[in-house]
Amino acid sequence: MATALECREALTTFSENLGKATGNAKAAAQLDRSLSCWISDLDLTFSGQLRGGRIQDLVEAPGKPAAKAQIRLAMKGDDLVSLVAGQLNFAKAWGSGRLKLDASILDLLKLRSLL
Known part of the structure; x- marks a missing residue:
């Protein structure tokens, strides 16, 4: 089982990868x-602001997110680490229910180029 530190590092890496995006992914x-990203097996939520091609102001808090973020992810810690490392395919994880993503239709269309 991934630790809180490993999940934070994975989100930091994901943020760095966003900053390197090009083409359609750069616009997204x-x-x-x-x-927000709720890590179900740790019952821990990471929240921040996706802005300027980065995840900014990343904070962690126990439990599910108190405030409703515009983009909400939910998964196990190991899946987050594997997803960011490129070992887990986003579409397969989403389709199988290992990863849950809740966002507006327009945001989903933009985000698909990132994931």
Whole structure:
């Protein structure tokens, strides 16, 4: 089971990867949206702001997110680490229910180029 530190490092790596995005992915990375990622097996939520091609102001808190973010992810810690490392395919994880993503239709269309 991934630790809270490993999950934070994975989100930091994901943020760095957003900053390197090019083409259609670069436009999606430029969204300005609130973001939360609930790690179900740790019952821990990371929240921040997707802005300027980065996840900014990343904080962690126990339990599910108190405030409703515009982009909400939910998954196990191991899946987050594997997803960011490129070992887990986003579409397969989403389709199988290992990863849950809740966002507006327009945001989903933009985000698909990132994931």
